Amino acid sequence: MLSDPTPTTRVLYLAGWGRSGSTLAESLLDQVPGLVGVGEVKFLWERGLQQNRRCSCGTSLRSCPFWVDVLTEAYGGIPGDDEVERLDAASRRFRTRHLPGLLLRSPERTDPDGLGWYYDRLRRLYAAVAAVSGARTVVDSSKFPSYLTALLQTPGLDLRVAHIVRDPRAVAYSWQRHKHDPDAPGGAQMPRMHPGFTALYWSAWNLATERIARRAGLPYLRFRYEDLVADPAGTLGAIVDLGGEPGAVLPFGADGPLVGRTHQVSGNPMRLRSAAVPLRLDDEWTTHMPPRHRYLTGAVTVPLRHRYGYRR
Numbered sequence: 001m002l003s004d005p006t007p008t009t010r011v012l013y014l015a016g017w018g019r020s021g022s023t024l025a026e027s028l029l030d031q032v033p034g035l036v037g038v039g040e041v042k043f044l045w046e047r048g049l050q051q052n053r054r055c056s057c058g059t060s061l062r063s064c065p066f067w068v069d070v071l072t073e074a075y076g077g078i079p080g081d082d083e084v085e086r087l088d089a090a091s092r093r094f095r096t097r098h099l100p101g102l103l104l105r106s107p108e109r110t111d112p113d114g115l116g117w118y119y120d121r122l123r124r125l126y127a128a129v130a131a132v133s134g135a136r137t138v139v140d141s142s143k144f145p146s147y148l149t150a151l152l153q154t155p156g157l158d159l160r161v162a163h164i165v166r167d168p169r170a171v172a173y174s175w176q177r178h179k180h181d182p183d184a185p186g187g188a189q190m191p192r193m194h195p196g197f198t199a200l201y202w203s204a205w206n207l208a209t210e211r212i213a214r215r216a217g218l219p220y221l222r223f224r225y226e227d228l229v230a231d232p233a234g235t236l237g238a239i240v241d242l243g244g245e246p247g248a249v250l251p252f253g254a255d256g257p258l259v260g261r262t263h264q265v266s267g268n269p270m271r272l273r274s275a276a277v278p279l280r281l282d283d284e285w286t287t288h289m290p291p292r293h294r295y296l297t298g299a300v301t302v303p304l305r306h307r308y309g310y311r312r
C-alpha cells in the first residue's frame with residue numbers, strides 16, 4: 001500500500017467530445033515506452049467495479065491482474081461495495097450537467113466541496129497505476145471537461161491536457177450509426193444521438209475543455225484526429241513531448257503505427273480488439289451522411305469548426 005506522501009504522478013489527460021478518436025489515440029500512446037493508457041478512469045467505479053465490465057485485455061475488470069494489482073497498491077485490495085458506491089457517487093458530481101457550477105468554482109486547490117477524501121483516493125489511484133505499470137506518464141482518456149476539474153483538485157498530479165478534435169460532421173455521423181457494444185450489459189447498442197445535439201455538445205465540450213485548461217494554466221495541446229491519421233509520427237511526437245517523454249520511440253511497424261491490446265477501462269469497443277490493426281482514416285460520413293444532417297451539423301458548429309480548420 002502506498003504511504004504518504006507520494007511523489008508527483010504525471011497524468012496526460014485526453015480530452016475531447018466522444019467519437020473523436022480518443023480511444024485510438026490512447027491505444028497508440030499506450031505503446032510508447034514511458035506511457036501507459038488506462039482508459040476512462042472516471043468510469044472505473046461504475047462500469048469497472050460495479051458492473052464488472054471488461055478491461056480492454058478481455059478479462060472482466062475484477063479479474064484483470066493489472067487492475068487488481070493497481071487497486072491493491074492504492075488501497076490494499078479491491079475496495080468494498082460501500083466504498084465503491086461512495087467513490088461512484090463522488091464521480092457523479094462531475095457530470096456534464098454540473099459543469100456550469102464547476103466552472104464558476106475557484107480553481108484554487110482548496111476543498112470547497114467536501115471531497116478532499118475523494119481527491120486523495122484519486123491521487124493514490126494514479127500513483128498506483130504509475131507504480132504497477134512502471135510508466136512515468138499515466139494517460140487517462142476520461143475526456144469529460146467536468147472530470148478534468150476533479151483532477152485539478154487532486155493533489156500530487158502533474159497534469160497536462162491533450163485535446164483531440166475531429167470534424168463535427170464525422171462525429172455527428174458516428175453518433176448516428178448503429179453500433180453494437182459488446183461491453184454493455186445485455187449486449188446493448190452504443191448510445192445514439194441526433195446530429196443537432198451532437199453539434200451542440202461538440203461545441204460546448206470543446207470550448208469548456210479549452211477554457212478549463214487555459215484558466216488553470218495547464219500545459220495544453222490541441223490536435224486533430226485527421227492529422228493523427230495523416231501524420232501519426234508528427235502528431236504523436238508532439239503529444240508524447242507534452243506527456244513528458246520527448247524523443248521516446250513511437251509505435252511504428254513496417255506498415256505504419258499499430259494499435260495493440262492494453263488495460264483500458266471503459267471507452268470505445270475498438271479497444272477490445274485482440275489483434276493489432278493498422279491505422280486508417282474513418283471518413284465514411286463524406287459519402288454516407290444525409291445532406292440535411294451534414295448542413296445542420298456544419299451550421300451549428302460554426303465558428304469553432306472554422307477555428308479548428310474544418311471548412312470544406
Ligand SMILES: [Zn+2]
Nearest residue numbers: 055057064263
Ligand atoms: Zn486488463
